[in-house]
Amino acid sequence: MSGLDLLVLFGTLGLIVGYGVYKTLGTNSMQDYLLAGNSMKWGTIGLSVMATQASAITFISTPGQAYESGMAFVQNYFGLPIALVIVAFVFIPIYYRLKVYTAYEYLESRFDKKTRLLGAFLFLIQRGLAAGITIYAPAIILSTILGWDLVYTVLLVGLLVIIYTVSGGTKAVSITQKQQMGVILFGMVVAFGFIVYYLSPFVSFTEALHVAGNLDKLNAVDFSFDIEKRYTVWSGVLGGLFLALSYFGTDQSQVQRYLGGKNTAESKMGLMFNAVMKIPMQFFILLTGAMLYVFYIFYPSPVHFNxxxxxxxxxxxxxxxxxxxxxxxxxxxxxxxxxxxxxxxxxxxxxxxxxxxxxxxxxxxxxxxxxxxxxxxxxxxxxxKTKDSDYVFLTFILNYLPEGLIGLLIAVIFSAAMSSTSGELNALASTTTVDFYKNIVNPKATDRQYVRVSKLLTALWGCLAIGFAFMAHQSENLIEMVNILGSLFYGNILGIFLVAFFVKFVKGTAVFWAAIASQLLILALFQFTEIGYLWFNLIGCAGVIGVSVLIQLFRKGE
Structure with a gap:
């Protein structure tokens, strides 16, 4: 990278981090630190929700996914708009009415303490591992650009995120995510424009689409009923619905984004923004990958992108x-x-x-x-690592974009990494503080003590996430790895909440044991079958609901 690129890169990141820290100085109450003082408007909520989900993995790995396998991955998101409508009009009013800090507080009021702790524990496992993957993605970039050992780049990225997440809590995360999403969207449009520009001497945009289509890179929709296929319309609408419903409705990294809204109307509008924008955004990123495939037909392509x-x-x-x-x-x-x-x-x-x-x-x-x-x-x-799809977009950025824009695009990927990881660390710390420390260890501490503990836990979770990042080296494709990891746990967590909302006669003990049984079933199916992972969300959710009802009926019979 040139000096100009490094200036743009570190200047952009420095301004974003500095702005977030400055705007949140003196945050000492739990209400401010964990819920941003309930001051967020719908635009900030909408961009924050989108940025938490759209990690660096989205912008590194998704174009590579389309390059490798076509655009079928977009079907993952077909159930998302329906899920967001349900979350907006079912989950949000309940959370606001109970004035909770975390989604899992509701489970104790509806069931009992052990069910609350189980829900929180499942979230901590899944999100803690996922945070490691989101740190690993940008570390690949630094390692490739600077020639540093991956150990040092993982540490650098992790520590940078920990600093400003600890300093300002939820408000720092939400404020900086708004700036980061602006940089991200601008950078992706610029990259796409350059791809089309470079192709223009050889083929028009329409001709490029014809080439990509005939080489099976635009196969965005598959109506197959084969459950072993990873991406079909049915797995996207059904499995994707349950994945999104659990992610946006019960995952604290998302719940915390909209619980910081001024009121339920602002929170609902923030989610509706995502319901409208998420699929087009993913489609555009995948289309960028498909166009990259055509680009590398006319320009020298590496035999292996790593x-x-x-x-x-x-x-x-x-x-x-x-x-x-x-x-x-x-x-x-x-x-x-x-x-x-x-x-x-x-x-x-x-x-x-x-x-x-x-x-x-x-x-x-x-x-x-x-x-x-x-x-x-x-x-x-x-x-x-022999799978090289995570390096496809990065290779294009480094070799074909002009000076200055390379720094901007790398800043895009780092911004996405920081926004997503900070949201995850913030949620992990909030859940550990509220559901474990306040609930069990020290229920009578002051607000200032809880904020201090939350900051300490943010740093500790950051260190654990850095440790998990070194495990991500074994994954074939990072964007798939994140979705697989979520699908192993989200269905069960969602099942617990749906029983809580709608199956009123089921009590805590029944749903507790049903969730454990269902979780073991999902892990067994993942290990010993070839079922497409999106179906685990539906199976896990249905398992918790069905088994909890049976257990409750059996206990009632006794």
Missing amino acids: ERSVEELHVVAPEQTDQLLSKHEALHIKRREAVLSFVQTDMETPQGQIGIEEMKESTEALEQNRQDMRELISAHDASM
């Missing part, structure tokens, strides 16, 4: 590496010629169909060569 892995492989197996590199270059030229021939013919004619087949054949050969490179890397060092 170029450090190739460099290390070249040291131990130079002859085999050179063979694959030479073959990749020849296949790249062949595919480029096939695609240029395709766009110059009428697709409806026999010649056009031949062009499509040639384009697909050359693409398959190229992808097979890329797979051979992955297998060679793995054969020489099984610990090296």
Whole structure:
């Protein structure tokens, strides 16, 4: 990176962090620190909710997901608008009426203490692990750009987030997230514009879409009923609905964003903003990845986007590496010629169909060569990450954007990382303080003591998240890893809340044991079956509801 890029990068991040700390100096009450003094308006809530969900993983990994597998991932979000409407008109009024700091306080008033602690404990496990992944994503960037060891970049990113999250609590998180989302959205539009600009000497935007479509990169909708497929309309509408319902309705990292609203109307409007904007935003990011695939047809593409892995492989197996590199270059030229021939013919004619087949054949050969490179890397060092989709967008940014904009785009990814991770750490600390420390350890402490404990716990959770970040190295694709992790726990947590809201005759003991049984079932299904992970949200939720009803009826019979 040039000096200008570093200036833009650290200048943007410094201004955002400094602004958040400055605006929240002197925050000493629990109401201010955990709920931002109930002062947030719907615009801040809406952007804060979006920024907490849209981590650096979204902007690093999602374009790579589309590059690798097409746009089917967008189906993950098809149930989200319905879920947000339900949360806005069912969950929010209940939380406001009870004046809770965390969602899990409600579970004690409805059931008992052990059910509240179970719900909070499941959240802490899931969100603590997820926070590690969101720290790991931008650490990859720093490691790639600066050539630093990943250990140091993980520590740097983690400590930066801890500093301003500890300093200002929920208000600092929400205020800075509004600025961060502005930088993020502007940066993504700029990147997309440059991709289209670079393609213009070869193909028009419409022709680029035709190429991507014929190479199966625009396959955004799949009506298959195969439950082993990860992404279909049905898994998105049903599994995605339960995932989003649990995430936005029971995950403290989101609940805390809208509980800081001035009133229920502001909180509802903030969620409706996300209901309207989230799918278009994800579609646009995935489309950016699909266009990147077309871009790398006309411009030199690495045989493996994690170029450090190739460099290390070249040291131990130079002859085999050179063979694959030479073959990749020849296949790249062949595919480029096939695609240029395709766009110059009428697709409806026999010649056009031949062009499509040639384009697909050359693409398959190229992808097979890329797979051979992955297998060679793995054969020489099984610990090296062979999945390179997380490096696709980053490679484009570093190699093809002008000075200054590189710094801005890297700032975009860091902003997303900080906004999401800060929201997670803030929620983890709030839940630990309110549901465990205040509830069990020291119920009679002063507000100032609770704020001090919450700040200490924020720092401790930050350190744990840094530790979890080192485990993320084993994941194939970060955006999938986050959703898989959520799906293992969210269905169960949602089931507990839905029983609390709607199945009034079920008591705490029944739902407590049902949640444990259902959680064990989900972990077993994940380990021993090939069921698409989105279905775990539906299965977990249905399991808690069904088993708790049966247990309660059995206990009533006794």
